[in-house]
Amino acid sequence: MEKEMQIKRSGLIALGVLVILVVISFFIGGHDGKLHVYFLDIGQGDAMFVQTPGGKQILIDGGPDQTVLQRLGEVMPFYDRTIDLVVATHPDADHLAGLVSVLEKYRVASILETGMQCETALCAEWEKIVPKEQAVMNYGNLGEEINIEEGVKLLILNPFFELKDQKLSSRNNGAVVLKLMYGKQTVLLTADIEASIERKMLVSDLNLKADFLKIAHHGSKTSTTEDFLKAVAPKAAFIEVGRRNRYGHPTEEVLGRLENLSIPYYRTDTQGTIELVLDGKDYQILTGSPR
Numbered sequence: 001m002e003k004e005m006q007i008k009r010s011g012l013i014a015l016g017v018l019v020i021l022v023v024i025s026f027f028i029g030g031h032d033g034k035l036h037v038y039f040l041d042i043g044q045g046d047a048m049f050v051q052t053p054g055g056k057q058i059l060i061d062g063g064p065d066q067t068v069l070q071r072l073g074e075v076m077p078f079y080d081r082t083i084d085l086v087v088a089t090h091p092d093a094d095h096l097a098g099l100v101s102v103l104e105k106y107r108v109a110s111i112l113e114t115g116m117q118c119e120t121a122l123c124a125e126w127e128k129i130v131p132k133e134q135a136v137m138n139y140g141n142l143g144e145e146i147n148i149e150e151g152v153k154l155l156i157l158n159p160f161f162e163l164k165d166q167k168l169s170s171r172n173n174g175a176v177v178l179k180l181m182y183g184k185q186t187v188l189l190t191a192d193i194e195a196s197i198e199r200k201m202l203v204s205d206l207n208l209k210a211d212f213l214k215i216a217h218h219g220s221k222t223s224t225t226e227d228f229l230k231a232v233a234p235k236a237a238f239i240e241v242g243r244r245n246r247y248g249h250p251t252e253e254v255l256g257r258l259e260n261l262s263i264p265y266y267r268t269d270t271q272g273t274i275e276l277v278l279d280g281k282d283y284q285i286l287t288g289s290p291r
């Protein structure tokens with residue numbers, strides 16, 4: 001009888017622990033019915049993680065090294081080893097290098113990239129590891145819409161044509177530009193595009209208006225022109241940039257343009273990982289401290 005009680009009690013304790021674990025992972029996993037965009041603090045480069053209300057996960061670029069694994073560990077549940085979509089905007093090391101370690105550690109269901117020609121050692125490594133992932137490949141371009149789940153989609157705004165196996169004079173300008181759309185709320189992610197592509201988008205009459213903007217090319221002065229900023233007219237801007245980087249990013253010029261238009265901005269070098277939370281109507285921006 002006593003033994004039976006003990007078994008019952010330990011069973012209850014086990015059940016209690018399980019419930020607590022499920023509740024904790026529910027909150028860590030961000031399943032709060034909102035859409036979360038994390039501008040990860042990965043040094044000089046880009047890496048953005050999106051968690052949708054329905055639990056889909058998207059990683060856009062991976063930063064310059066393995067730091068991204070640590071950062072993903074901070075925003076994903078500890079047991080989660082899958083990512084629905086990885087986007088490699090362009091094959092420069094400050095965006096692509098971290099994605100190699102992501103493919104090593106996570107099961108990735110689909111990969112969006114341009115497939116542009118690239119002959120670096122890093123690209124050779126990437127081209128070797130990608131087929132092993134057996135992910136669905138997408139070499140998307142302008143106008144393509146990717147449905148993530150009901151109410152959440154990605155719209156491709158650049159490149160203008162499929163770039164698979166094409167040799168480009170500027171990889172930055174071939175980069176994948178995405179508009180993340182969640183109901184009426186939109187986030188424009190401009191990778192490293194420069195002024196010439198901004199102009200091309202403007203004269204092509206693309207709908208650039210967005211509530212939030214990831215500043216192109218880490219705040220380089222050759223991007224984020226005044227005309228482009230006016231067309232996007234974001235409520236807030238985000239700059240992915242490394243502390244004391246050797247490029248002088250973000251530049252005084254870009255910060256000045258943002259200030260002139262009264263656009264508040266957040267930067268990963270001074271504020272660490274930045275979290276943008278969207279509920280379809282309102283938003284919240286949470287900043288950490290740089291590590």
Ligand SMILES: [Zn+2]
Nearest residue numbers: 045094192217
């Ligand atoms: Zn870059």
